[in-house]
Amino acid sequence: MSGAASTTTPGAPIPDFKQVMGHPRPLWMLFMTEFWERFAFYGMRWALALYIVAQFYHGDSAGEAPASRLYGAYLALVYAAALFGGYVADRVLGYQRSILLGAVVMAAGLFMITVPSEQVFKLGLATVIAGNGLFKPNISTMVGKLYSPEDGRRDSGFTLFYMGINAGAFIAPILTGWLAERMFGGSPDMPAYKVVFIASGIGMIVSLVWFWFGRRQLQGIGRPLEEATGGQGDKRKVLYVLAGVLVSIPVIYSLLAIDASKLQWILSALFVGLCVLILREGFSEGAVQRDKAIAMLIIFVFNVLFWMFFEQAGSSFNFLAQNIVDRDFSGWIFPVGWFQSVNSLAIITLAPVIAWIWVRMGRANPSIPRKFGLGIIFNGLAFLLLMFALTKLVSPAGLIPFWTLFMVYVIQSVGELCLSPIGLSMVTKLAPVRLVGFGMGGWFLSTAIGNNLSGIFASHVSGETGMNVQSALSGYTFGFWVLVGSGAFLFLIAPLIQRLMHGVK
Known part of the structure; x- marks a missing residue:
């Protein structure tokens, strides 16, 4: 966050720190x-x-x-x-x-x-x-x-x-x-x-x-x-x-x-007010800054959708792991909480790979909007795997294989790496100069709205009586179509958004 009371004066020298491992x-x-x-x-x-x-x-x-x-x-x-x-x-x-x-x-x-x-x-x-x-x-x-x-x-x-x-x-x-x-x-x-x-x-x-x-x-x-x-x-x-x-x-x-729906209205009202301030400042700074502000706010909307479905880890995916995933390994039961570590393990393992791929692609490296689109589509592919497991791989005991939920976390992590690391950097490049802090606020608020919606979505997956195979299949099918549809749409309109960004990459 930026502010007048910075803890160091502008241009002040960095202390001569002792160096450890470079x-x-x-x-x-x-x-x-x-x-x-x-x-x-x-x-x-x-x-x-x-x-x-x-x-x-x-x-x-x-x-x-x-x-x-x-x-x-x-x-x-x-x-x-x-x-x-x-x-x-x-x-x-x-x-x-x-x-x-x-x-x-x-x-x-x-x-x-x-x-x-x-x-x-x-x-x-x-x-x-x-x-x-x-x-x-x-x-x-x-x-x-x-x-x-x-x-x-x-x-x-x-x-x-x-x-x-x-x-x-x-x-x-x-x-x-x-x-x-x-x-x-x-x-x-x-x-x-x-x-x-x-x-x-x-x-x-x-x-x-x-x-x-x-x-x-x-x-x-x-x-x-x-x-x-x-x-x-x-x-x-x-x-x-x-x-x-x-x-x-x-x-x-x-x-x-x-009620979560009332909280959603409060968060949305804050977000709309913030967007109005950013747009007003963007219009006052001229056509280029106006376009950049519009591009940033469009991306914020898609950010909401990504986190709405990504943040199932602590809610519906937990209940899925507890009730529907086969966690029995010859008498040893894989703890539900351990699934939460898969995302971090995948991030640590795959982040260098994804970074290398972007560099290797050179001039063919996707634009910021298309990277966001890829992130949303990968998120959708994780739900596609769940759809397949809940229709084709359910055992007579009503359980799906362990590996399916494990891979869901891995696939989602690929989507996160396509989207999340560039989000904050994008804001610093597109937000009006005098409102970069508000731009960061917009990023946080869009994520917050997505997280609140994730709880509402998870509650529908469980229904009134708790999660079962059919309620999970219905909810995750909905998630798949929303994610893949919105990701494909963002991928298609990416050239328009890129023009609004006026060369920002």
């Missing part, structure tokens, strides 16, 4: 801080919907639909909160204090959701959302501040940091899933989900402690402007922001408590 030493501190934060986030994410059904609906499959809607709303608000967290870091606290405060709040929320009360559970989720909003956007910003804009290692540094994200996301479901089945009386049939949340809370504390002791390496980067330049910062601002966070938690709680 990069500034603080990069590795931020790498591990993010690793443990992502461990906490993804460690609890896989269990949320399953826990809601087990704890608050006593295992009745009729709870799958409301659990999916709450899960979608939770993810949506996580992304929406990032807008306000970036603003607070830019204008009020600086990045270091925002990260520390966010870590404390997020850890508190993770321990709160272990309380077996639906009201306290939702209040804990609201607390996690508020803390994540302060933490997540700002830790990424800190990485960029370690390098000058001309430093050729900048992209490599972000790539290493991205590996930290995926490493944490890969390990977390495996470890927390194992703990849930082996500790405190847990079993494959009834995991001890509270252990998952406790382990995630501990991971968040590790992230907090790691950054607390490691932040000295940053040599003032990320502190409020007056402190970074030798003055005394106003530490009372921390208390003011904390008070604001405490006030925001009941507001977030109320948004989680309302």
Whole structure:
């Protein structure tokens, strides 16, 4: 997020950091801080919907639909909160204090959701959302501040940091899933989900402690402007922001408590208002900037569709794995949560391959709109595999083979690599110069809308009585046609969008 109160003055020299493995030493501190934060986030994410059904609906499959809607709303608000967290870091606290405060709040929320009360559970989720909003956007910003804009290692540094994200996301479901089945009386049939949340809370504390002791390496980067330049910062601002966070938690709680369709209207209204501001600024800057703004907003619409169907991992795909996928390997049951690690493993494995393919294609490298179209189509192909499995591969016991859901995650990961890495870069190139922050806001909001819709879609896949082969087939068939149809349409209109982008690649 951009803002007037940047933590370093324009053109200020980058501190002379000690170099470790060819990069500034603080990069590795931020790498591990993010690793443990992502461990906490993804460690609890896989269990949320399953826990809601087990704890608050006593295992009745009729709870799958409301659990999916709450899960979608939770993810949506996580992304929406990032807008306000970036603003607070830019204008009020600086990045270091925002990260520390966010870590404390997020850890508190993770321990709160272990309380077996639906009201306290939702209040804990609201607390996690508020803390994540302060933490997540700002830790990424800190990485960029370690390098000058001309430093050729900048992209490599972000790539290493991205590996930290995926490493944490890969390990977390495996470890927390194992703990849930082996500790405190847990079993494959009834995991001890509270252990998952406790382990995630501990991971968040590790992230907090790691950054607390490691932040000295940053040599003032990320502190409020007056402190970074030798003055005394106003530490009372921390208390003011904390008070604001405490006030925001009941507001977030109320948004989680309302029907997902009403939340969708609220998010959509915010998105429309943001689009109006971007378009007005684009028109005021002339025809070229107007066209770029229009192109960016068109891409945002397709981004909504991608995440609406991609983010089934913590909701309908979990119920699919639990109820319809054959996870029995000669008496050993593959844990449901371990499927969540497939995406991260595929990203780590395939990202260099996809990057090499783009370079190898040279001038034939697809345009940004066509890469987005390919991402959506690959997402659709994952649903096509599910359609095939649910019609042709169902066993007499009503189960589909393990490999089908595994490959669904792999195929979706290919789609993610075609779409997600270029999204933020696209925004910085197409948004009006004075509203790049609002452009980023549009990207986050479009993702949030897609996540909320993912919960609504997952609730329809489960239906009123819980997921079965027929309800899954009906829902995933719908997903296939929407994705492939919209992806093909975007692929066809890509030349028009590319013209609107005026040479941006």
